[in-house]
Amino acid sequence: MSDTQKFFANAAAIPAMPEIAHRLLQSFNREDLALGELAHLIGRDQSLSIKVLRLANSARYSPRQAIATLQDAAAAIGMQAMRDLAMAACVSGAFPPVRDFDRLRFWRQSLATAGHARVLAKACDMDGDVAYLSGMLLRTGELLMLMTDPQAIATAEARARAPDSLMEQELEVLHCTHAEVTAELAKRWKFPEVMVAGLRAAADPMAARPFSKLGAILRLASVMSDAGDLGLPEVTTLLETQGDLVAHMHLDLDWLAQHMMPWDALTLGVDQLLH
Numbered sequence: 001m002s003d004t005q006k007f008f009a010n011a012a013a014i015p016a017m018p019e020i021a022h023r024l025l026q027s028f029n030r031e032d033l034a035l036g037e038l039a040h041l042i043g044r045d046q047s048l049s050i051k052v053l054r055l056a057n058s059a060r061y062s063p064r065q066a067i068a069t070l071q072d073a074a075a076a077i078g079m080q081a082m083r084d085l086a087m088a089a090c091v092s093g094a095f096p097p098v099r100d101f102d103r104l105r106f107w108r109q110s111l112a113t114a115g116h117a118r119v120l121a122k123a124c125d126m127d128g129d130v131a132y133l134s135g136m137l138l139r140t141g142e143l144l145m146l147m148t149d150p151q152a153i154a155t156a157e158a159r160a161r162a163p164d165s166l167m168e169q170e171l172e173v174l175h176c177t178h179a180e181v182t183a184e185l186a187k188r189w190k191f192p193e194v195m196v197a198g199l200r201a202a203a204d205p206m207a208a209r210p211f212s213k214l215g216a217i218l219r220l221a222s223v224m225s226d227a228g229d230l231g232l233p234e235v236t237t238l239l240e241t242q243g244d245l246v247a248h249m250h251l252d253l254d255w256l257a258q259h260m261m262p263w264d265a266l267t268l269g270v271d272q273l274l275h
Contacts, residue, residue, distance in 0.1 A: 141181030
């Protein structure tokens with residue numbers, strides 16, 4: 001059994017991705033998708049609808065008046081934000097709470113990674129929606145690792161005090177990274193191969209063959225999320241931890257600094273997402 005496969009040995013414990021999430025995923029490739037159709041799709045799941053409406057009315061979007069229907073939410077916040085919220089709610093809802101784990105911080109980091117991944121994708125002329133969803137998924141492998149070996153994950157987390165150090169510690173303690181476990185989960189969830197390959201490559205983008213631009217974006221987005229969580233400057237932290245990868249990607253850091261969203265804006269509304 002490979003080092004990642006041990007986290008999938010108990011098939012009954014593997015979270016199932018809701019069917020509506022697969023339908024939302026398919027909608028990413030549809031240019032003709034209407035706001036009303038998206039609202040109708042989300043409306044098929046009452047729990048999801050409640051979460052989306054709660055988020056649409058939160059300080060994250062600060063609507064001028066209360067949003068009472070999914071159609072109103074779609075019109076107020078737009079297609080991209082509506083779908084982002086729905087996917088975030090689906091993914092977070094697929095994983096049960098784990099005892100003695102800071103779930104709020106985890107999903108803050110996940111949403112920040114997703115937001116940074118979208119901006120990095122724009123800088124690299126890649127699909128921002130794919131990057132966003134991949135970024136939101138990136139850390140979920142840690143939840144599976146936590147469910148199987150909580151003590152080992154606690155050890156890796158305790159050692160990972162610097163930005164971009166968690167995967168290194170996971171390798172030492174568990175002999176694989178959360179990125180690799182997430183890639184296996186995404187494969188089982190039948191996500192597109194480009195996402196599976198990108199998630200896997202995020203564990204070591206410079207070593208991945210063939211080189212995965214998405215994998216590089218995900219690793220850089222993760223670094224920026226770590227920096228925001230620790231109160232460090234994101235762009236400076238990128239250069240300090242992944243300077244070779246930044247150079248390889250020919251990133252315009254001045255452009256990135258101007259277009260990236262602040263940590264607080266990226267993580268606003270996570271409380272509503274988890275309740």
